[in-house]
Amino acid sequence: MGTKWFFHMLCLVSSSCVQAIRADIYPTANLSSSWKITTGDLNYYPDGVGLIPVLADPGSETSPAMSCGLYSQRGLDSFVLSIYIMIGSGVNDLVSPRVLWSANKVNPVKINATLNFTSEGDLVLGDANGTLAWSTNTSGKSVIGMKIDIGGNLVLYDSSNSIVWQSFDYPTNTWLPGQHLTIGQKLVSSVSATSWSEGPFYLSLTSSGLSAFIAANPSQIYMKLIRKGYMFYPFKTGRLDYLVNSSHDIHEVVYESETEHFQYMRLESNGHLRVYHWVEATEALADDIPATRFGTCSYPLVCGSYGVCSNGKYCSCPKGKEGDSSYFDLVSLEDHSQGCVPVTPLSCQSAQRHLLLELDNVDYFEFVMVLADTNVENCKQACLNNCSCKAALFEYEFNVSHGNCALPSQIFSLTNISKQFTVHSITFIKVQEPELASSKSSPTKLNSTSKSSIEPESHSSSLKRTVIMALILAGSFVLALIAIYLTCKKHNLRDAQKEDGEEEVSLDMLPNLAKRFSYDDLKSATENFHQCRKLGGGGFGSVFKGTLGDGAKVAVKRLDLLGQGRKEFLAEVKTMGRIHHVNLVKLVGFCAERSHRLLVYEYMSNGSLDKWIFDRTPKGSLKWEIRKKIILNIAKGLTYLHEDCQKRIVHLDIKPQNILLDEDFNAKLSDFGLSKSIDKDQSHVITQMRGTRGYLAPEWLSRKITEKADVYSFGVVLLEVICGRKCMDYSQQEDNENLLQIVKKKAQGNQLFELIDKCGEDMLRHQEEVVKTMRTSLWCLHSDSARRPSMSTVVKVLEGVTTTEPSLESVTATEPIVDSSFLVSTPIDVEPNEAVSQFSTPPRASILSGPR
Numbered sequence: 001m002g003t004k005w006f007f008h009m010l011c012l013v014s015s016s017c018v019q020a021i022r023a024d025i026y027p028t029a030n031l032s033s034s035w036k037i038t039t040g041d042l043n044y045y046p047d048g049v050g051l052i053p054v055l056a057d058p059g060s061e062t063s064p065a066m067s068c069g070l071y072s073q074r075g076l077d078s079f080v081l082s083i084y085i086m087i088g089s090g091v092n093d094l095v096s097p098r099v100l101w102s103a104n105k106v107n108p109v110k111i112n113a114t115l116n117f118t119s120e121g122d123l124v125l126g127d128a129n130g131t132l133a134w135s136t137n138t139s140g141k142s143v144i145g146m147k148i149d150i151g152g153n154l155v156l157y158d159s160s161n162s163i164v165w166q167s168f169d170y171p172t173n174t175w176l177p178g179q180h181l182t183i184g185q186k187l188v189s190s191v192s193a194t195s196w197s198e199g200p201f202y203l204s205l206t207s208s209g210l211s212a213f214i215a216a217n218p219s220q221i222y223m224k225l226i227r228k229g230y231m232f233y234p235f236k237t238g239r240l241d242y243l244v245n246s247s248h249d250i251h252e253v254v255y256e257s258e259t260e261h262f263q264y265m266r267l268e269s270n271g272h273l274r275v276y277h278w279v280e281a282t283e284a285l286a287d288d289i290p291a292t293r294f295g296t297c298s299y300p301l302v303c304g305s306y307g308v309c310s311n312g313k314y315c316s317c318p319k320g321k322e323g324d325s326s327y328f329d330l331v332s333l334e335d336h337s338q339g340c341v342p343v344t345p346l347s348c349q350s351a352q353r354h355l356l357l358e359l360d361n362v363d364y365f366e367f368v369m370v371l372a373d374t375n376v377e378n379c380k381q382a383c384l385n386n387c388s389c390k391a392a393l394f395e396y397e398f399n400v401s402h403g404n405c406a407l408p409s410q411i412f413s414l415t416n417i418s419k420q421f422t423v424h425s426i427t428f429i430k431v432q433e434p435e436l437a438s439s440k441s442s443p444t445k446l447n448s449t450s451k452s453s454i455e456p457e458s459h460s461s462s463l464k465r466t467v468i469m470a471l472i473l474a475g476s477f478v479l480a481l482i483a484i485y486l487t488c489k490k491h492n493l494r495d496a497q498k499e500d501g502e503e504e505v506s507l508d509m510l511p512n513l514a515k516r517f518s519y520d521d522l523k524s525a526t527e528n529f530h531q532c533r534k535l536g537g538g539g540f541g542s543v544f545k546g547t548l549g550d551g552a553k554v555a556v557k558r559l560d561l562l563g564q565g566r567k568e569f570l571a572e573v574k575t576m577g578r579i580h581h582v583n584l585v586k587l588v589g590f591c592a593e594r595s596h597r598l599l600v601y602e603y604m605s606n607g608s609l610d611k612w613i614f615d616r617t618p619k620g621s622l623k624w625e626i627r628k629k630i631i632l633n634i635a636k637g638l639t640y641l642h643e644d645c646q647k648r649i650v651h652l653d654i655k656p657q658n659i660l661l662d663e664d665f666n667a668k669l670s671d672f673g674l675s676k677s678i679d680k681d682q683s684h685v686i687t688q689m690r691g692t693r694g695y696l697a698p699e700w701l702s703r704k705i706t707e708k709a710d711v712y713s714f715g716v717v718l719l720e721v722i723c724g725r726k727c728m729d730y731s732q733q734e735d736n737e738n739l740l741q742i743v744k745k746k747a748q749g750n751q752l753f754e755l756i757d758k759c760g761e762d763m764l765r766h767q768e769e770v771v772k773t774m775r776t777s778l779w780c781l782h783s784d785s786a787r788r789p790s791m792s793t794v795v796k797v798l799e800g801v802t803t804t805e806p807s808l809e810s811v812t813a814t815e816p817i818v819d820s821s822f823l824v825s826t827p828i829d830v831e832p833n834e835a836v837s838q839f840s841t842p843p844r845a846s847i848l849s850g851p852r
């Protein structure tokens with residue numbers, strides 16, 4: 001025995017070994033062949049592995065010897081017909097087989113079992129006592145031989161050498177290059193590396209693409225490998241080709257290797273999908289296909305059921321928003337990754353004791369929308385009303401009164417993520433309130449927690465929870481009424497907040513809006529995003545100058561952030577793809593591939609306006625005629641957005657950085673990532689604070705926003721263009737920091753001309769006209785949004801068509817109006833997108849303007 005093992009090892013190392021296999025075991029077998037598992041014929045390997053080789057292909061320099069045989073994991077009591085390769089050089093480490101496929105995993109056989117390739121062409125594995133363990137069921141199908149091919153496929157073929165049966169049609173946990181996966185077939189993980197039993201993870205093709213699932217009722221998706229061409233994860237060394245049939249439905253996908261190394265993909269027992277290379281007889285990890293944006297924490301069992309995963313590895317039990325951790329216990333104190341169990345198990349019999357525990361900063365890997373366009377209370381109620389619901393997940397864009405709801409029926413690991421990702425989602429998990437007092441105590445674990453055994457405390461906390469629940473119910477009724485009202489008003493706030501797959505779908509539904517580029521196209525257009533080609537950065541990403549294949553110059557914006565950034569991305573593509581105007585930067589195309597989000601714009605050779613107006617070098621100073629043109633262009637762009645589109649579009653981030661100049665100093669608006677559309681019949685939208693400090697209109701405090709917020713920002717930009725300085729300039733002395741304050745003071749003293757940019761040499765020559773334009777900006781900065789002019793009026797005033805507009809008259813003629821209503825005394829000075837709680841206390845009276 002020992003010598004045989006030694007021989008086999010030697011054999012696999014030296015090249016004569018290949019010969020040895022050949023001499024002994026063939027890659028093909030003829031009908032009426034038989035193999036028996038006897039201890040005498042067994043080859044032994046480390047860890048108690050035993051093998052009876054059946055077929056072997058010798059392999060080559062770059063591909064391993066591919067074998068088929070009866071393999072036993074350990075203890076030699078359960079054998080499985082398998083395809084395997086050998087791992088290990090045999091010099092410093094031991095050689096051991098790596099199984100790539102197995103036939104009778106669910107039904108292993110014992111010593112003395114027989115494998116017969118019958119005269120009828122059936123391959124039959126029978127157990128020692130004669131029972132059938134497994135068969136190819138190919139008797140009478142003209143099979144004349146079987147072979148193991150170099151790619152790891154066991155094939156039964158007929159006289160014309162066509163495949164009658166092949167192991168590739170019966171996927172296990174390993175996917176080999178050339179192997180197809182059709183709809184309904186699954187790659188299933190093993191329960192552990194050393195067990196034949198099937199684990200909970202599987203990879204399966206559905207009509208929406210290839211996804212990894214964890215088995216549940218219904219199964220939950222934790223990873224999507226979306227169509228090749230955009231979202232699909234391109235392996236470093238391979239790819240998946242989706243095959244479509246005549247009706248263009250995806251019906252199978254084939255795995256193709258693109259390296260000279262033999263490679264295979266395995267769905268591991270932990271749910272990872274990994275690609276391995278066979279390099280110099282070792283198994284080298286080539287790829288670990290990343291699940292999602294949250295890394296290893298997004299694998300469903302990383303922290304067991306109900307476990308909360310932090311920083312990719314630490315596991316803990318769920319805690320309520322108020323720090324309440326009394327509902328869950330660790331399954332194992334030694335191994336936190338085994339997850340958590342409810343202290344009191346959920347019981348449908350006492351559903352009245354169900355509570356929803358709100359978790360802070362926690363996200364779930366799957367979101368399957370069940371209720372669309374609902375509010376958070378409806379979502380919670382729907383979960384409380386359905387016993388199979390185990391959690392309520394709510395995602396919203398701006399406010400909890402409008403969002404989408406998911407109600408998973410089983411909870412695996414949760415992810416602890418930073419605030420910036422959870423701002424728009426809330427996770428509630430269902431827990432069972434323990435029974436009061438003495439009644440039959442809960443069967444599990446209760447005596448392990450001091451809490452439930454100390455009656456008074458449990459009593460009072462229960463009471464408290466009951467009261468809270470009553471309040472929640474009452475509150476949800478009111479909120480439901482509000483929601484119904486709001487639904488009737490047909491807000492459409494759902495656009496940007498769909499899960500990844502749906503984002504793909506919505507991108508697909510934008511035909512002809514903009515060209516779709518591949519990431520590789522844009523990589524080569526920008527010389528791999530070379531630093532020298534960087535035009536700017538900040539906000540949601542960096543912008544690079546690119547040259548397309550046809551020589552066209554473009555600006556490529558690469559968004560850095562996932563999650564939040566995606567929303568901006570979608571808003572931008574949707575808005576910009578649809579509208580065209582000479583004063584709006586043209587969106588040439590976009591790229592959405594894997595986690596990459598890029599936008600391709602026409603190239604604007606003079607860059608953004610801020611460089612020209614804040615730059616103190618004379619070279620950078622613009623003549624009045626040019627400044628006037630720029631102002632008018634901005635006004636026309638905004639007029640188009642506000643008044644000429646099907647829906648009113650509010651840009652919400654007008655500032656010099658977002659105004660681009662072409663070679664002739666024509667100005668165009670860009671960066672529609674924060675834009676909102678307002679229905680014609682809607683007076684305003686309610687939205688979270690967004691935009692840039694210094695340019696925010698006072699009504700942001702109420703968050704009731706109309707297009708007049710843009711008019712305000714335009715007024716600020718107009719002043720900046722004329723005064724040649726930033727609205728908030730912290731390099732100035734304290735009383736000089738805020739341009740609007742100074743303008744207010746100078747306007748009162750009729751000294752506006754003093755603020756005109758001295759760098760523009762001809763500016764003072766046009767003093768009268770410049771000051772008139774400044775007054776127009778004051779009108780735009782009226783603290784009462786209703787009294788600001790529309791952008792079309794501004795255009796007329798700037799063009800000199802209208803000068804006698806009554807409100808304008810009052811502004812230009814009487815300074816006191818400016819005094820009492822122009823501006824808030826402190827311009828809004830908070831970071832956009834700050835938590836809503838920032839505004840939960842009413843703003844101080846001093847920062848609210850006088851009523852008008």
Ligand SMILES: *[C@@H]1O[C@H](CO)[C@@H](O)[C@H](O)[C@H]1NC(C)=O
Nearest residue numbers: 025026027028029030031145
């Ligand atoms: C299979 O049969 C053919 C001819 O009948 C023979 O040449 C070949 O050696 C046989 N193969 C094996 C593995 O016995």
Ligand SMILES: *[C@@H]1O[C@H](CO)[C@@H](O)[C@H](O)[C@H]1NC(C)=O
Nearest residue numbers: 037038039110111112113128
């Ligand atoms: C296998 O069969 C042989 C005789 O054919 C017998 O001696 C041996 O005990 C059997 N082994 C097992 C494990 O049943």
Ligand SMILES: *[C@@H]1O[C@H](CO)[C@@H](O)[C@H](O)[C@H]1NC(C)=O
Nearest residue numbers: 034114115116124125126127
């Ligand atoms: C395989 O063939 C042998 C005789 O050649 C027979 O004893 C055995 O039962 C057969 N096994 C199966 C599973 O048919």
Ligand SMILES: *[C@@H]1O[C@H](CO)[C@@H](O)[C@H](O)[C@H]1NC(C)=O
Nearest residue numbers: 108109110127128129130131
């Ligand atoms: C044969 O052995 C298998 C286990 O190896 C057992 O499940 C089956 O019942 C046995 N059949 C008979 C007829 O003894």
Ligand SMILES: *[C@@H]1O[C@H](CO)[C@@H](O)[C@H](O)[C@H]1NC(C)=O
Nearest residue numbers: 103134135136137138165170
């Ligand atoms: C052969 O047929 C049996 C019974 O119909 C079935 O259970 C088994 O899965 C089939 N084997 C294969 C490889 O399809």
Ligand SMILES: *[C@@H]1O[C@H](CO)[C@@H](O)[C@H](O)[C@H]1NC(C)=O
Nearest residue numbers: 183245246247248249250251
């Ligand atoms: C294409 O494949 C899909 C999925 O397998 C199937 O539902 C559809 O009927 C097929 N269409 C045609 C025309 O074959």
Ligand SMILES: *[C@@H]1O[C@H](CO)[C@@H](O)[C@H](O)[C@H]1NC(C)=O
Nearest residue numbers: 398399400401482486686836
């Ligand atoms: C959400 O919006 C509604 C009106 O749509 C408003 O009454 C409510 O105060 C808002 N809630 C929050 C938390 O901003």
Ligand SMILES: *[C@@H]1O[C@H](CO)[C@@H](O)[C@H](O)[C@H]1NC(C)=O
Nearest residue numbers: 218386387388389407408409
């Ligand atoms: C309860 O939820 C499950 C899935 O979570 C769903 O299949 C079932 O239809 C729901 N039952 C009711 C009455 O809504």
Ligand SMILES: *[C@@H]1O[C@H](CO)[C@@H](O)[C@H](O)[C@H]1NC(C)=O
Nearest residue numbers: 308310316317318319361416
């Ligand atoms: C989540 O992470 C934050 C900080 O990153 C930490 O304070 C908090 O305790 C964590 N929550 C859980 C449930 O692990």
Ligand SMILES: *[C@@H]1O[C@H](CO)[C@@H](O)[C@H](O)[C@H]1NC(C)=O
Nearest residue numbers: 442443444445446447448449
């Ligand atoms: C709970 O108490 C019972 C009886 O007092 C005991 O048998 C059991 O081991 C305890 N369970 C735990 C988890 O302490």
